[in-house]
Amino acid sequence: MKDAVQWVRSLIFVGQIYIMMGVLGILFFPWALISRRGALAACKTWCWWVRWTARWMVGLKTEVRGTPPTDEVVVAGKHQSFLDIILIFASVPSGKFIMKRELMWAPVIGQYGLRLGCVPVNRGKRSAAIKRMVVDVAKGKQHPGQLIIYPQGTRIAPGVKAPYKVGTAVLYEELKQDCVPVAANVGLFWPRKGIMRKPGTAVVEFLPRIEAGLSRREFLATLEEIIETKSNALMREAGFDPDAVD
Known part of the structure; x- marks a missing residue:
């Protein structure tokens, strides 16, 4: 009941x-x-x-920990549901995303995404979109701000393991900007699918930045270690053991 x-x-x-x-x-x-x-x-x-x-x-409280960046950086977040998008965007002064091109035609979301400076990408053509963004930034076409990207490429349920994709490392290297990792446990309360929203405290945490200058391989390994370790800690804090998921 x-x-x-x-x-x-x-x-x-x-x-x-x-x-x-x-x-x-x-x-x-x-x-x-x-x-x-x-x-x-x-x-x-x-x-x-x-x-x-x-x-x-x-009954769902939200909490933002750490220090959100205010300068031009790449923000790389753990993506468990729509809630982490809301919390990260609300916490930075001028956020923008790489978004799926089909969202351009979605009512409200598409039009506002373009006004924010989001970059639409075609499925399977992310590398071309990244190259275009690097060129646009160099030419001053993109609005300055915080580029929010999700290294795993899609929403991942709590406890499920998924690889970190190279696109974030390419942006980090080509833009020559620091990267601010963000951990989350929000999927425990606001799942990636379905209607149910559970009471509790959903947390995103901005972590110490990774300074520009690492190689792609070193950056990606460091980013994954930082985000996964802290996200697992946040989930355990909420009473969920990510290691118990098969």
Whole structure:
């Protein structure tokens, strides 16, 4: 019975955040059309709304630890669900993403993503998109800010192991920017699929930066060790043993 009530509360929560996405998208659209600041304001307002309503609608608190970067860096995060996107973006002043090209046509998300300076990529053509981004940054076409990327390429359920892909290392090397790793346990409460949202405290933690200058191989090994070690610690703190997953 308790789970059934939580599922209904979760359904209402999920429904209202997407309704609010549309409402805020329309309200902020004139400002977003003429200024990137309008797009940032809309997205950050929605992130605040999601965190606020999650707390009292489904009992899900959110916490951001560490020091979010304010300079131009690559932010490489553990990706377990949509919630880590919300928390990381809300914590940095000028975040932007590499996003799937099909999202360009999604209502609200696509239009605002482009206004934020996100770079759309085709499936299977990520290397070409990375090369284009490096060129655009060099020419000053890209808005300055924090490039948020997920090294494993997709959402990974807690405890599941997946390789770290080379794209993040290429960006780190070519852009010659520091990288700030981010650990997370959010998938324990807001899973990558389904409606249920569980009560508890979802955490993302900004970790000490990896300075520019490492080789691709050394950087990728260091990044994986840092993110996985801390993410596992955060999951254990929440009562989940990642090593127990087959």
